[in-house]
Amino acid sequence: MGSYFDGMLRYFELSGRSTRMQYWMFFLIQFVLLVLAVVADYQLGGFAHPKYPQAPLTLFVIFVHAVPAITVSVRRLHDIGKSGAWYLLNFVPFGGVVLLFWACCASEPGRNIYDDTEPSRYEPRGGRPARQAQTTIPRAVRMGSGATRPPSPTYDGLSAPERFI
Template structure:
C-alpha cells in the first residue's frame, strides 16, 4: 500500500474499528498524522490543536485495526499508557508481521 492510498483508506474509515490494517497502512497514516501536525504547528497552536483533534479518531481506529491484524483486541492499545514500558510493548506489537489467513477479527 502506498502513502496516499493508506491515508485515503484511513480517512475513509474514519471511525471504523472493525477489520484489519496491515503494517504499511498503519505506518503511512502515522507518518501523515505526524507531518500534518508538524505543518499545522508552523501556522499556530490553534491550527495544530484542530488538526490533532481531527486526526485523533482515525489514528485510534487504524491502531485498533492494526492490533486486529495481529489477532489482538483494539483495547490493547491502552497498554501504551502504562508508564515507562507500555509504549515499548505496543511498539513491539505494531511492528509484528500480519498474521496470515483469517483470524477472529476478519
C-alpha cells in the same frame, strides 16, 4: 496517500484489519501534517506569548486525527491477532513500547477472528495458520445474521408469563 485516506475514511470503524503499511503511512502523514501545522502557527505568531499560546491549526490537526489514530491502532492489533483492548496499554507506563513493537510485527497470515465477512485481499508471506473464531454463540443466533431464531420446545410464539424476555 491511499493508506492515509483509508484511515480517514474508516473514521469510526474498529472492526477489520489494517496492515503495517496502512498503519505506518497513516502515522507518517499525520506527523507531517502536525509539523506543518506547528510551523504555520509559529509563522502566524501563535507562540509569541508564552503564557497564552494560540495554535488553532495545530489543535485542528490533533482533533481531526485523534479518533482515526485510535481506530487504525485497534485495527492494526487485529491484524496481528490481538484484541483491540490491548490499546489500553497506552495508559500504562512503558505500555506504548509494547504497542510499538506489535505495530512492527508481521500480519497474521490468512484469515483470523477479526476479519470482516469478505476475505482480506492482503496475504502476507509466512506459514502460520489463522486462528479459528472463538465463540460459544451459534451462528444462527448471532445478532445481524438474518437467520430466524431456532425453535424452542417451551415457547409457542405467544407471550407467556413464565418467559422473561
